[in-house]
Amino acid sequence: MPKYKLTIEFDGTGLVGWQRQDNGMSVQQIIEDACLIFAGHEVRLHVAGRTDAGVHALGMVAHFEMEKDIPPNKVLLAINHHVKPHRVSIVDCEYADEEFHARFSCLERSYLYRILCRPGRPALEEGRVWWTQRKLDADAMHEAAQILVGKHDFSTFRAVQCQANSPLRTLDEISVRQVGEEIHVRVRARSFLHHQVRNIVGSLELVGRGKWNKQDLQNALEAKDRAKGGQTAPAHGLYFVEAKY
Amino acid sequence: MPKYKLTIEFDGTGLVGWQRQDNGMSVQQIIEDACLIFAGHEVRLHVAGRTDAGVHALGMVAHFEMEKDIPPNKVLLAINHHVKPHRVSIVDCEYADEEFHARFSCLERSYLYRILCRPGRPALEEGRVWWTQRKLDADAMHEAAQILVGKHDFSTFRAVQCQANSPLRTLDEISVRQVGEEIHVRVRARSFLHHQVRNIVGSLELVGRGKWNKQDLQNALEAKDRAKGGQTAPAHGLYFVEAKY
Numbered sequence: 001m002p003k004y005k006l007t008i009e010f011d012g013t014g015l016v017g018w019q020r021q022d023n024g025m026s027v028q029q030i031i032e033d034a035c036l037i038f039a040g041h042e043v044r045l046h047v048a049g050r051t052d053a054g055v056h057a058l059g060m061v062a063h064f065e066m067e068k069d070i071p072p073n074k075v076l077l078a079i080n081h082h083v084k085p086h087r088v089s090i091v092d093c094e095y096a097d098e099e100f101h102a103r104f105s106c107l108e109r110s111y112l113y114r115i116l117c118r119p120g121r122p123a124l125e126e127g128r129v130w131w132t133q134r135k136l137d138a139d140a141m142h143e144a145a146q147i148l149v150g151k152h153d154f155s156t157f158r159a160v161q162c163q164a165n166s167p168l169r170t171l172d173e174i175s176v177r178q179v180g181e182e183i184h185v186r187v188r189a190r191s192f193l194h195h196q197v198r199n200i201v202g203s204l205e206l207v208g209r210g211k212w213n214k215q216d217l218q219n220a221l222e223a224k225d226r227a228k229g230g231q232t233a234p235a236h237g238l239y240f241v242e243a244k245y
Numbered sequence: 246m247p248k249y250k251l252t253i254e255f256d257g258t259g260l261v262g263w264q265r266q267d268n269g270m271s272v273q274q275i276i277e278d279a280c281l282i283f284a285g286h287e288v289r290l291h292v293a294g295r296t297d298a299g300v301h302a303l304g305m306v307a308h309f310e311m312e313k314d315i316p317p318n319k320v321l322l323a324i325n326h327h328v329k330p331h332r333v334s335i336v337d338c339e340y341a342d343e344e345f346h347a348r349f350s351c352l353e354r355s356y357l358y359r360i361l362c363r364p365g366r367p368a369l370e371e372g373r374v375w376w377t378q379r380k381l382d383a384d385a386m387h388e389a390a391q392i393l394v395g396k397h398d399f400s401t402f403r404a405v406q407c408q409a410n411s412p413l414r415t416l417d418e419i420s421v422r423q424v425g426e427e428i429h430v431r432v433r434a435r436s437f438l439h440h441q442v443r444n445i446v447g448s449l450e451l452v453g454r455g456k457w458n459k460q461d462l463q464n465a466l467e468a469k470d471r472a473k474g475g476q477t478a479p480a481h482g483l484y485f486v487e488a489k490y
Contacts, residue, residue, distance in 0.1 A: 009368040056369060073364065080366050089368035119318065121325050123254040123334035124301060128369070 001065040004075055005096040006031070006045075008060040011087035013127045013236065017053040018060070027051075027088055031062070034082035038075075039066045046102045048243035049109055052195070054235030056128065058112075059091070061243040063102040100245070108172070108244040109192065113185040113201045114237050129182065130201075130237035136208030138183050142176035144207045144214040145185075148200065148221065149174060154193055155224035157203070159232075162194035167224070169193055176204065183208070186241075195232055203230035246310040249320055250341040251276070251290075253305040256332035258372045258481065262298045263305070272296075272333055276307070279327035283320075284311045291347045293488035294354055297440070299480030301373065303357075304336070306488040308347040345490070353417070353489040354437065358430040358446045359482050374427065375446075375482035381453030383428050387421035389452045389459040390430075393445065393466065394419060399438055400469035402448070404477075407439035412469070414438055421449065428453070431486075440477055448475035 008027070016024035020032075028045050035043040047062040070078070076093040083089070099105070116122055116129040117136050148171050155167040173188040185201050203220060206212040212220075212230075220228045253276070261269035265277075273290055280288040292307040315323070321338040328334070344350070361367050361374040362381050393416050400412040418433040430446050448465060451457035457465075457475075465473045 009365065011369050011371075058369070076364055087368045087371060089365045091363060091365035118336060119321055120254065120334045120336035123332045124256050124303070124373070126256075126332060 002069045003065045003096040006062050007092035009089045009091050010057050012055045018050045030086045034079045038078045048102045048106045052235050055238045057240040059242045061102050106243045110188040110241045111197045112239040112241050115183040118181045127236050130234050138178040141204045141208045144217045145174045156229040157199035158193040159195035198233040201233035206230045247314045248310045248341040251307050252337035254334045255302050257300045263295045275331045279324045283323045293347050293351045297480050300483045302485040304487045306347050351488050355433040355486045356442045357484040357486050360428040363426045372481050375479050379454050383423040386449045386453045389462045390419045401474040402441050402444035403438040404440035443478040446478035451475045
């Protein structure tokens, strides 16, 4: 059976996240339902990263197999036709090798977190950024964040409900930059724990507003205790950017 | 009476445009209604540019007068509180001089037009960009666009219903750049004719896809005839960026 690799953009607003759930609409269900129409049978999507409710994606990757062999450009158009009016779009579709698996073959995942810092609430970017009226010091956040790079026990930044076997993860890169009125936090790793990015951003925000310094972040990391970390930053500022294979 | 200068961001989706109208909600009405609540009397907003239905703004400027003297930072918070749930936000508020007029004192207005060129429809930027599946040549568009710079009779790019006394306008700058999958057209002038930016973009799109060359654009300009121009580009790709005083 032909295997297809999809690159997906979606607005997570109002969705329960990537994974199918009984309590609302998921990205997985939206795309699987669209595929069912032209495949003529149920298909199963496998994804690089299962995002939380409200989280967005610029380049999520998923794969599926189908009995018919339809050219990838036609698959892209067909899915995009049937997913309407949901804010989900296939931005690329190609044949995948037999060995390819969107989750297990993935070598690197990257996320972007956007914080808007200004007195006025967002009009155009509502639901797309974490809005704060405080000024945050991006340079201080960036400098402190560097202590998280490398292999660490990230228990402090791991959701209580995280189901991963180990709290050890290797963070390949983290950068914090001021972009106009926004602060952009970019992270890159082979894999992440549940809520890891949002929990890191919640602690970096404390650094940005001067409540924590670099040593406080170091202490939090070393405590290996979720209760010693900052808040979980809101889902709607987070974007799954890219999966590399 | 104290005079306030507002800088406004808004999402034009679903609105009839800046100006009050009987057939739907306008940005003017949303903000004037909000001001009425805390001013205790009707206020009248004057604006740098009256945008069409569906057009967005990053930094629209307007002014109004009020009997009470409330500090500008409080005015900002009060308006932003009362405009909810509309996607309108005051991003800056300051006292204005007695001589200041948002429309008549304005020395320069700038707009951005965004075209998204890719096979997949926009998910995150739906209603915020003009989506085309065609690849457009930004360099060719930029080069051709330069013939529009300077003082010209812009009748070819003027809406039939335009009420300006003269079709003469001086375009100070126009640039066309590829930004990732998008093409950004930026224009700057003291003032614009009705639909001028959207009509210019509609003709540049013909250049971008190779249907027109630079000489065709020149011929269209010299024809001084709306019927010789390209289509009017959709409102939802257009952003009022800035007003300078």
